[in-house]
Structure formats: structure tokens, C-alpha cells
Amino acid sequence: MRTLVALIWTASLAAQQPVRNPRTSPEDIALGAKTFRSHCAPCHGIHAEGGRGPNLASGRFYHGSSDANLLTNITEGIPGTEMPALFYMEDRVWQIIAYIRSLNAAAEPPAGDVARGAELFRSKGCMGCHRVGGAGGGLGPDLTGAGKIRSIEHLRQSIVDPNADVQPRYWVASFKDDSGKPVEGFVMNEDTYSVQLMDMNQQLHSYQKAALHDYKVEKVSKMPSYKDSLTDEPLNDLVAYLASLRPE
Known part of the structure; x- marks a missing residue:
């Protein structure tokens, strides 16, 4: 009985211990940087300072800041965002996390008021x-x-x-409907036969593609420079x- 209690107590203590990154050597950080630049930089920037994906160099993470959170977010992805699951060996993911942790978190504050x-x-x-x-x-x-x-x-x-970095959600679609009326807006959903559009008055519309003329999607922003x-x-x-x- 005492042995069982001891085992339960030991397991309970282990469960309370925070997950620690086992790959934090300089060699691991260098390998993590290499993987990050080839697989993560297209969204997060070459220096992890953000782009289409969030800034990872600040040390503040929107979906959890512990090593366990980062491991889960990388290996399982983040639902409701553009972050996919990355199917790497766990050691390789830990190396990416070690690289992210190594970045200077003390970013210079902006100069404005x-x-x-x-x-x-x-x-x-x-x-x-x-x-x-x-x-x-x-x-x-x-x-x-x-x-x-x-x-x-x-x-x-x-x-x-x-226009330097426009998310697909904000690409501009334009066409003429079956009456010849010009239409412009953002594609909310699209398949082979139909397209759902939000116009510039934030109204939703559905169209059959067969009835549209001069349909095109431009990867540009409606925001002025x-x-x-x-x-x-x-x-x-x-x-x-x-x-x-x-x-x-």
C-alpha cells in the first residue's frame, strides 16, 4: 500500500513539473535556426520578427508562452489561424523552439507618440x-x-x-455579373461552380461562376499607401x- 501511494505521489509530482526543452545546446540552436529559415521564415520573417505570421522574436506569444505550448502549437497547428501542423521529429521541433528562445526579446520601442x-x-x-x-x-x-x-x-x-504582403482573405475579385454590372469585393468562399463575395459595403453575395464575365482575382490591397x-x-x-x- 505504501509503495502504491509513493508511486501515485511521484507521478503527481512529475505531472506538475513544467516541460523543459531537452535541445538547447549551441549546436541545437544553430540547427533550429536553419530549419526555421527554410520552413518558418516565409510566414514569420527571416529574423522571426513577423510578416504574414506573428512576431516570434519578442518572447510574447499569443497562444501560450511555455515550452509545452510552443511544442503543441508547432506540432499540432493552431485552429482558426493560418498556422499548420508541422510533422517533424520532436527533437527537430525542440531545436526550432531553442532558436526562437535565443532571439533578443528586448525589441526597441517605436519612436512615435x-x-x-x-x-x-x-x-x-x-x-x-x-x-x-x-x-x-x-x-x-x-x-x-x-x-x-x-x-x-x-x-x-x-x-x-x-501591397507588399496581402493575405489571401483580402485579395480583390472583380467581374461582371449576368446583367453586365461590374462587381468588386473579397472572396469569402469559392468552389468550382460558385463564389461567395463580400462587397465594399460589407454585404455578402453568392454568384454562379457560369454567369460571370471577366472574372479575375488580383493579389493587391484595397488600402491606399x-x-x-x-x-x-x-x-x-x-x-x-x-x-x-x-x-x-
């Missing part, structure tokens, strides 16, 4: 297309957690060159505001 950036965001009409904290439009990406999942560089690029309309100071303010959007 958050309050001025928030006012600029409102005055420029950004809320017409973007949602923040449940308020705003749905034509553009939800920016509620922009500062948590995007690097400073990616936020700046999105403002001055929106602010490269020539914002000087450095207001641009820095706007980036600082977006970087401050970090809901817990």
Missing part, C-alpha cells in the same frame, strides 16, 4: 475598414492585437506599402499606436 497616433488613426478614417476592440469596420484586418503579433517593421510596411501623405513624425506616431495594441 501613442496618443497622437490614436488620434491620427481615427481622423484618417482607419476605423472605417479596421476593427479595434470590437469597434470599426470589417473590410480590412482586425488590428486589436496588432502590436502583439506584428513587428514594428511589418506595421510600418503595411502603412507605406500595403500613405508613403507620400505621411511624413516621418505622424508615421512614427501611427506605428507606435498600432504597436501599443496588445490585449492580454
